[in-house]
Amino acid sequence: MSICRVVRGFALATALVPLIIGCGGGDGNSAPAAASPPATAAAPKEQRHGDSAVVLFLGTSLTAGLGVDPDDAYPARVQAKIDSAGIPFRVVNAGSSGETSAGALRRLDWLLRQPFDVLVLETGANDMLRGSDPDSTRANLEAIIRRVRAARPGTQIVLVGMMALPNLGREYGAKFQAIYPDLARKYQLPLIPFLLEKVAGKPSLNLPDGMHPNETGHRLVAQTVWAGLEPILRARVAARGGGTPAPRPGRL
Numbered sequence: 001m002s003i004c005r006v007v008r009g010f011a012l013a014t015a016l017v018p019l020i021i022g023c024g025g026g027d028g029n030s031a032p033a034a035a036s037p038p039a040t041a042a043a044p045k046e047q048r049h050g051d052s053a054v055v056l057f058l059g060t061s062l063t064a065g066l067g068v069d070p071d072d073a074y075p076a077r078v079q080a081k082i083d084s085a086g087i088p089f090r091v092v093n094a095g096s097s098g099e100t101s102a103g104a105l106r107r108l109d110w111l112l113r114q115p116f117d118v119l120v121l122e123t124g125a126n127d128m129l130r131g132s133d134p135d136s137t138r139a140n141l142e143a144i145i146r147r148v149r150a151a152r153p154g155t156q157i158v159l160v161g162m163m164a165l166p167n168l169g170r171e172y173g174a175k176f177q178a179i180y181p182d183l184a185r186k187y188q189l190p191l192i193p194f195l196l197e198k199v200a201g202k203p204s205l206n207l208p209d210g211m212h213p214n215e216t217g218h219r220l221v222a223q224t225v226w227a228g229l230e231p232i233l234r235a236r237v238a239a240r241g242g243g244t245p246a247p248r249p250g251r252l
Helices: 003-009 013-022 074-085 101-111 125-129 134-151 170-177 179-187 215-239
Strands: 053-059 089-095 118-121 156-160
Touching (some): 053 101, 053 215, 101 134, 125 134, 134 156, 134 170, 156 215, 170 179
Parallel strands (some): 053 118, 118 156
8 A cells, every 4th residue: 555545545634633533522542441331322233133153343433334324334244245155243333433542442341241253443543633642542452452352362353454644744654554563463463454445545435525435435345354354254163163154146
């Protein structure tokens, strides 16, 4: 992913910072311990019911599907791919618009009360939009990883990366973007390097704000996520003795 592509993807970033930060309420970038979400917090959205294993998507407005129907957000598209592949997993979307990594950490104790087998962790974009210290973002992400591993040793965490805005400078960008591969190496996590790969910088794939994918953009984001997630889900099914289901045609 070239920096020029990122420039095109976030051309409206400076003007949109107040809008993005304002969606869903304000989070600071420090994380006092809190076991439960605010009274107004919505419950995670399940895509399917039943006894299937759970993939929990913890993320920002990009995961919540700001500006599109929930059924068109990329986690729902991933569920369609799971169903078409015949893999016994259901998706739970715990995306929250405007949330920082500190907010995700504050919500974690509450989310840990929910059953899940795979955690897709997408956070940090709003930290970056605020110009928050990357060391703080790194610390929050690391705390999430450690807490999930302590509470759920069998849970597979999949880390999703984000690119920094060019207007924040090369030093900031390098420091921010290093967070994700560094943590993936340290904790031996699968990494999806850039959530908005093939989508950032393309007006036809984004809402008028230039920052959030539209319905078509979410389809491409789902493909990016699915490429990293599918082998993990198949491996977990095989490890449970259920065999590895072969791909089958269906609506994606």
